[in-house]
Amino acid sequence: MSATARPGEPLWFDLTADQRALLGPLREFLRSEVAPGAVERDRRGSFPHDIVRQLGAMGVFGLQVPERYGGAALDTLTAARIIEEIGAVDGSLCLTVASHNSLCTGHLLQAADEGQRERYLPDLASARKLGAWCLTEPASGSDAAALRTRAEERDDGYVIDGSKVFITQGTVAGTYVVIARTDPAPEGRSKAGGISAFVVDGDTPGLVRGTPEEKLGLHSSDTTPLTFEGMRVPAENLLGRRGEGFEDVKAVLDGGRIGIGAMGIGLGRAALETAARYALEREQFGRPIARHQAIAFKLAEMATELEAARLLVLKAAALKDAGRDYTLAASMAKLKGSVAGVAACDAAIQILGGYGYVREYEVERMWRDARLTRIGEGTDEVQHLVIARHVLNSFQS
Ligand SMILES: Cc1cc2nc3c(=O)[nH]c(=O)nc-3n(C[C@H](O)[C@H](O)[C@H](O)COP(=O)(O)OP(=O)(O)OC[C@H]3O[C@@H](n4cnc5c(N)ncnc54)[C@H](O)[C@@H]3O)c2cc1C
Numbered sequence: 001m002s003a004t005a006r007p008g009e010p011l012w013f014d015l016t017a018d019q020r021a022l023l024g025p026l027r028e029f030l031r032s033e034v035a036p037g038a039v040e041r042d043r044r045g046s047f048p049h050d051i052v053r054q055l056g057a058m059g060v061f062g063l064q065v066p067e068r069y070g071g072a073a074l075d076t077l078t079a080a081r082i083i084e085e086i087g088a089v090d091g092s093l094c095l096t097v098a099s100h101n102s103l104c105t106g107h108l109l110q111a112a113d114e115g116q117r118e119r120y121l122p123d124l125a126s127a128r129k130l131g132a133w134c135l136t137e138p139a140s141g142s143d144a145a146a147l148r149t150r151a152e153e154r155d156d157g158y159v160i161d162g163s164k165v166f167i168t169q170g171t172v173a174g175t176y177v178v179i180a181r182t183d184p185a186p187e188g189r190s191k192a193g194g195i196s197a198f199v200v201d202g203d204t205p206g207l208v209r210g211t212p213e214e215k216l217g218l219h220s221s222d223t224t225p226l227t228f229e230g231m232r233v234p235a236e237n238l239l240g241r242r243g244e245g246f247e248d249v250k251a252v253l254d255g256g257r258i259g260i261g262a263m264g265i266g267l268g269r270a271a272l273e274t275a276a277r278y279a280l281e282r283e284q285f286g287r288p289i290a291r292h293q294a295i296a297f298k299l300a301e302m303a304t305e306l307e308a309a310r311l312l313v314l315k316a317a318a319l320k321d322a323g324r325d326y327t328l329a330a331s332m333a334k335l336k337g338s339v340a341g342v343a344a345c346d347a348a349i350q351i352l353g354g355y356g357y358v359r360e361y362e363v364e365r366m367w368r369d370a371r372l373t374r375i376g377e378g379t380d381e382v383q384h385l386v387i388a389r390h391v392l393n394s395f396q397s
Helices: 017-044 049-057 076-087 091-111 114-125 245-281 293-321 327-352 363-374 380-395
Strands: 131-134 150-154 157-168 175-181 195-201 207-209 223-234
Touching (some): 017 049, 076 091, 076 245, 076 293, 091 131, 091 157, 091 363, 175 245, 195 223, 195 245, 245 293, 245 363, 293 327, 327 363
Antiparallel strands (some): 150 157, 175 195
16 A cells, blocks of 8 residues: 555455455344343353354454464454454353453463463363463462462472452463462562463373352353462473563563453443434434434443544554564553443433343443453553553653
């Protein structure tokens, strides 16, 4: 594409023909197979094993895994669009797909050696096994490097002891990436030094699954605490370099943030659509409420904020695909995508009035599901910290 686009020429953020060919069947599957049961799954908190299996066959659980391991080998731009599509239909399923791809599988893509890739990626890419990524602990969330889980070298492997909380796919996963401290933080360096990552099979003795959390939303996504009780892991399961795992954790989170931003936008987009259709139908004071400017302006605001957020998500994805630094862009995309998504869901509830507060139109479910996007993979406040650091660094002489 030339530097100046001519009229009619595709712009970088337009859907390509390949993306359209991929998204068409996926949208159809989401409309016919996923949307009809989303309310009931949310009500019962049931995990959609059957849908996961079918999406696995469509490549959705190996979005960026190379083809030689059975993945779809998509770029980040396309993966982000797919996450948005799923978010627009079912937030819980979206978190399942996003976390499986960007966290557990993402960490393997980031740090695994060839043997580990061959052993773990085919099952993950096909969804024969789901992936979980275990960083957060009872006493360390935003301050993740303060984690207390220990991996002690013994015989020809490691023995891991500790506990993790809020682990997505904690119960249903077959493959876990566990972040633990192997070494004391080196003198004079940040406490992130000395942290390592391990890939752990789901049937490893000492991996103890707790009771799934009862959450505000995302009821059919599995969130479970885990404990590791003398869990023995072979030395060959160490991911990347011992003691330097936190660098990979940060890279994994950067990638994950693009997905969570896209998820917020998907949920907000669904809320906007519901609210706009409702506003055109619902009459008060003798005309559709869409003809009251207060309501029309809310819709305008929702659409504008979501579009701005989408452009940030696509920009971060494009930078990642180009091999350029995208930490700042990913934080902005995550912050804007989640805040705009939640705000759109909240505005939709307001536009639907009492009907927004009850389950019938689903905007209350969308709001409950979207609310997580402002917390998981770095809260709003953590994104502000990252963005502020970049802004200040760029002006420091
Ligand atoms: C549904 C769900 C799924 C999740 N999935 C996973 C998963 O798969 N794997 C995983 O490892 N984790 C997972 N998490 C954990 C999630 O990433 C953490 O909850 C999140 O990072 C925040 O940590 P925390 O809950 O301990 O909050 P805290 O870190 O205790 O933060 C509490 C509040 O203090 C604020 N705060 C903290 N530090 C600062 C600061 N320096 N400046 C300003 N404000 C600050 C925070 O922004 C927040 O508002 C999940 C959480 C949920 C709810």
